[in-house]
Amino acid sequence: xxxxxxxxxxxxxxxxxxxxxxxxxxxxxxxxxxxxxxxxxxxxxxxxxxxxxxxxxxxxxxxxxxxxxxxxxxxxxxxxxxxxxxxxxxxxxxxxxxxxxxxxxxxxxxxxxxxxxxxxxxxxxxxxxxxxxxxxxxxxxxxxxxxxxxxxxxxxxxxxxxxxxxxxxxxxxxxxxxxxxxxx
Numbered sequence: 001x002x003x004x005x006x007x008x009x010x011x012x013x014x015x016x017x018x019x020x021x022x023x024x025x026x027x028x029x030x031x032x033x034x035x036x037x038x039x040x041x042x043x044x045x046x047x048x049x050x051x052x053x054x055x056x057x058x059x060x061x062x063x064x065x066x067x068x069x070x071x072x073x074x075x076x077x078x079x080x081x082x083x084x085x086x087x088x089x090x091x092x093x094x095x096x097x098x099x100x101x102x103x104x105x106x107x108x109x110x111x112x113x114x115x116x117x118x119x120x121x122x123x124x125x126x127x128x129x130x131x132x133x134x135x136x137x138x139x140x141x142x143x144x145x146x147x148x149x150x151x152x153x154x155x156x157x158x159x160x161x162x163x164x165x166x167x168x169x170x171x172x173x174x175x176x177x178x179x180x181x182x183x184x
Contacts, residue, residue: 029078030072030075030078031078031081033068033069033072036068036072036081036085037065039081040081040082040085043082043085043086043148044061044064044065044085044086044089045057045061046147046148047086047089047090047093047143047144047147047148048060048061048064048089048092048093049128049147050128050131050142050143050146050147050148051089051090051093051132051139051140051143052093052096052097052132053128053129053132056096056100059096060089060092060093060096061089063092063095064085064088064089064092067088067092068084068085068088071088080157082154083154083157083158086144086148086150086154086158087157087158087159087160090140090158090159093140094136094140097136127177130177130180130181131143131173131177133180134173134176134177135173137159137161137169138169138170138172138173138176139173140158140159140169141155141159141166141169141170141173142169142170142173142174142177144158144159145170152166152167152170153166155169155170
C-alpha cells in the first residue's frame with residue numbers, strides 16, 4: 001500500500017504532467033496544412049532534386065506531401081515542421097534509391113567525363129550527378145548541407161543521426177567528390 005507521501009508525490013506528478021501537456025498543446029498548435037505546403041515546398045523540392053535528380057524529384061516530391069498529409073493529423077509537436085518534412089523527403093529518396101537499385105539501366109555509351117577546362121556553369125552542372133553517385137548517407141548529408149544550406153543539427157535530425165555523424169557524412173562525401181574530380 002502506498003504511503004500518504006507517495007500518493008501526494010504521485011498527485012503532483014500527474015498534475016505536473018497534465019499542465020505540461022496543456023502547455024505543449026497550446027504551444028505546438030499545428031498550422032493549416034496548406035500553409036505548411038506553401039512555406040516548405042521549395043525546400044523539399046530542392047532537397048529532392050539534389051538527392052534523387054531532377055527526373056525522379058517530382059515523383060518523390062508528390063509522395064512526400066501525400067505521406068505528410070496522411071501523418072499530419074497525428075503529429076503532436078509542431079516545433080520543427082521543416083525537419084519533419086525533410087525527414088519524410090529523405091525516406092522517400094531512400095525508397096526511390098532502393099527501387100532504382102533493383103532496376104537495370106541500359107546505356108548505349110558511357111557518359112562523358114567533364115574536363116578541367118570547362119566553364120564553371122558546366123562544371124557546376126556536373127557536380128550534382130556526381131553527388132547522386134555517393135553512398136546514400138553521404139549523398140543526403142551533402143544535399144542537405146549545400147542544396148538547402150542546412151546546419152549540421154538539422155542534417156542530424158533529418159537523417160536520424162548525431163550531429164557528429166552528420167559532419168562526418170558531409171566530410172566523407174566531399175572527400176570522395178574531390179577524389180573523383182582529381183582522378184578526372
